[in-house]
Amino acid sequence: RGKRAFIAGVADDNGYGWAIAKSLAAAGAEILVGTWVPALNIFESSLRRGKFDASRKLPDGSLMEITKVYPLDAVYDTLEDVPEDVKANKRYAGSSKWTVQEAAESVKQDFGTIDILVHSLANGPEVTKPLLETSRKGYLAAISASSYSYVSLLKHFIPIMNPGGASISLTYIASERIIPGYGGGMSSAKAALESDTRVLAFEAGRRHKIRVNTISAGPLGSRAAKAIGFIDKMIDYSFANAPLQKELSADEVGNTAAFLVCPLASAITGAVVYVDNGLNAMGVGI
Ligand code: NAI
Numbered sequence: 001r002g003k004r005a006f007i008a009g010v011a012d013d014n015g016y017g018w019a020i021a022k023s024l025a026a027a028g029a030e031i032l033v034g035t036w037v038p039a040l041n042i043f044e045s046s047l048r049r050g051k052f053d054a055s056r057k058l059p060d061g062s063l064m065e066i067t068k069v070y071p072l073d074a075v076y077d078t079l080e081d082v083p084e085d086v087k088a089n090k091r092y093a094g095s096s097k098w099t100v101q102e103a104a105e106s107v108k109q110d111f112g113t114i115d116i117l118v119h120s121l122a123n124g125p126e127v128t129k130p131l132l133e134t135s136r137k138g139y140l141a142a143i144s145a146s147s148y149s150y151v152s153l154l155k156h157f158i159p160i161m162n163p164g165g166a167s168i169s170l171t172y173i174a175s176e177r178i179i180p181g182y183g184g185g186m187s188s189a190k191a192a193l194e195s196d197t198r199v200l201a202f203e204a205g206r207r208h209k210i211r212v213n214t215i216s217a218g219p220l221g222s223r224a225a226k227a228i229g230f231i232d233k234m235i236d237y238s239f240a241n242a243p244l245q246k247e248l249s250a251d252e253v254g255n256t257a258a259f260l261v262c263p264l265a266s267a268i269t270g271a272v273v274y275v276d277n278g279l280n281a282m283g284v285g286i
Contacts, residue, residue, distance in 0.1 A: 002030055003024075003028070003029045003030070003116055003261075004029065004030045004111060004113070004114045004115055004116070005021075005029045005030065005032065005115065005116035005117075005261070006032045006033070006034060006070075006107060006114050006116070006117055006118070007020060007021050007024075007032070007033045007034065007118040007120060008033075008034035008072055008074060008118065008119050008120065008121055008149075008153055009034065009036070009118075009119065009120035009121030009122075010033040010035055010043075010120065011035050011036055011039035011040075011042075011043045011223070012039075012043065012046075012052075012223055013052045013055040013056075014221070014223055014250075015120065015220070015224065015250070016120050016170050016217060016220060016250055016253050017033070017118065017120035017121070018055070018250070019249075019251050019253055019254035020118055020120060020168075020257040021033060021066070021254075022055075022058065022064050022251070022254055023251065023254030023255050023257060023258040024116065024118075024254075024258055024261070025058060025064040025065070026058045026059055026060070026064075027258050027262065029115075030067050031065065031066050031067060032066070032067055032068050032069075032070065032111070033066055033068075033069050034069075034071075034072035034074075034103055035069050035070070035071060035072060036072060036073060036074075036121070037073045037091060037092050037095060038091045038092075040069070040071050040095060041091075041094070043069065044069055047066065047069070068110065070097075070098075070106060070107065071095040071098035071103075072098050072100070072103050073092075073098050073099065074100055074121060074145065074149035074152065074153060075123075075141075075145050075149060076098075076099040076100065077099060077101055077152050077156070078100075078101045078102075079101075079102065081099065082099065100149075100152045100153055100156050101156050103156075104156040104157050104160060107157075108159075108160045112160070113160050113162050114157065114161055114162070114165070115161065115162050115164075115166075115261075116165060116167070117153060117157050117161065117165070117167040117168075118167070118169075118261075119149065119150045119153055119154075119167070119168070119170070120169070120170050121146070121149060122145065122146040122186070122189070122224060123141070123142070123145035123146060123224075124138070124141065124142035124145070124146060124185060124189065125138050125141050125142070126138030126139070126141075126183065126184030126185070127142070127182070127183055127184040127228050128184065128228065129183045130180075130183050131183055131184075131185065131187070131188075133183075134183060134184050134185050138184050138185060139184070139185035141185075142184050142186050142189045143185060143188065143189050143192060145189075146186065146189035146190070146193065147189045147190075147192040147193045147196065150169050150193060150196065151196060151200070154167055154200055154204065154212070158204060158208055161208065161210055163208060164210075164263075165208075165209075165211075165261075166210060166212070166213070166261040166262075166265070167204070167210060167211070167212050167213075167261075168212075168214060168215060168257055168260050168261060169193055169197065169214045169215075170214065170253075171193050171194050171197075171216045171217070171272065172186075172216060172217065173216055173276070173279075173280050174186065174190055175187060175190035175191040175194050175216075176191070176194075177280075179234075181229070181230040181233075182228065182230075193214060194214055194216075194272050197212055197213065197214045197270060197271075197272065198270045200212045201213070201269040201270030201271075202270065205269055205270075211260075211261075211265070211268065211269035212269055212270065213260050213265075213269060213271045213272075213273060214273070215253055215256055215257060215260070215272075215275050216272050216274045216275070216276065216280065217248075217275050217276060218238050218242070218248040218276030219231055219234035219235045219248065220235075220248065220250055220253075221235065235247070237285065238276070238279050240285070241279065241285040241286060242276065242277040242278050242282065243277065243278035243279075243281065243282070244277035244278055245277075248275075248277055252275055253275045256273060256275045260273065
């Protein structure tokens with residue numbers, strides 16, 4: 001039977017999550033996605049109305065099928081964690097079972113098991129502020145949405161993951177080098193995500209035979225990246241300074257993700273894999 005993947009963090013056809021879904025679909029996987037609750041309606045109606053059809057096209061000419069879209073808010077683990085004002089919010093009240101625990105339960109009810117778990121989401125409300133101007137609340141929110149969300153997803157999905165399965169997340173080099181403009185504690189959140197990748201690889205490997213890796217991706221003009229405000233500058237910088245002077249396409253990250261979660265990568269776990277045209281290897285821009 002083909003593999004089944006749950007990809008958290010797909011809400012349009014521009015980001016890395018979408019590209020990963022396509023690469024996995026092209027390799028024969030069944031695709032389930034988790035979509036942030038406030039973005040759910042527009043994503044589902046755009047899908048239905050055929051707005052993404054051109055970008056659903058796979059190399060063999062067929063269209064990627066998304067078997068099911070699950071509402072998800074990865075900053076809440078269980079229903080008890082959800083504050084009253086969020087529960088009452090119109091966009092949230094319109095759907096249900098979107099905490100991490102409930103989403104995993106729904107997937108279990110619908111499909112029993114999965115083989116692949118992808119975390120392609122991040123959020124930092126103060127990302128445009130330098131770290132020195134970031135509030136405690138903003139910093140913790142960045143860590144909650146961008147780092148703990150992965151711990152929580154893996155924790156709740158591991159019980160329904162088949163042994164031999166694999167999981168990946170997306171990180172950014174601002175975790176280890178200074179990238180002015182990537183603020184609000186987002187650089188800290190990515191550092192946590194990378195460190196957690198190693199510890200989770202150990203725990204999930206020993207207990208469940210599941211591999212855990214993260215892709216350190218180069219800059220892409222996604223919706224999330226545009227909200228930071230400096231993405232065009234980062235893309236230009238990469239083009240000018242990386243060993244490979246070409247645009248980075250989301251598909252290149254998607255294809256690496258498909259490799260990392262497949263048996264060809266059976267001895268790779270706990271790794272940070274760079275998919276950035278080699279920019280990480282440069283010492284100075286030139
Ligand atoms: P994107 O906008 O396609 O993906 C981010 C997704 O996170 C969105 O679909 C958004 O709805 C979702 N999201 C935000 N808060 C959420 C929550 N609480 N619960 C559930 N979903 C939530 O943008 P992109 O850039 O493709 O981001 C995907 C991953 O790639 C992120 O981890 C990002 O940090 C990482 N990345 C992006 C780079 C870039 O230049 N775009 C570079 C390196 C890493």
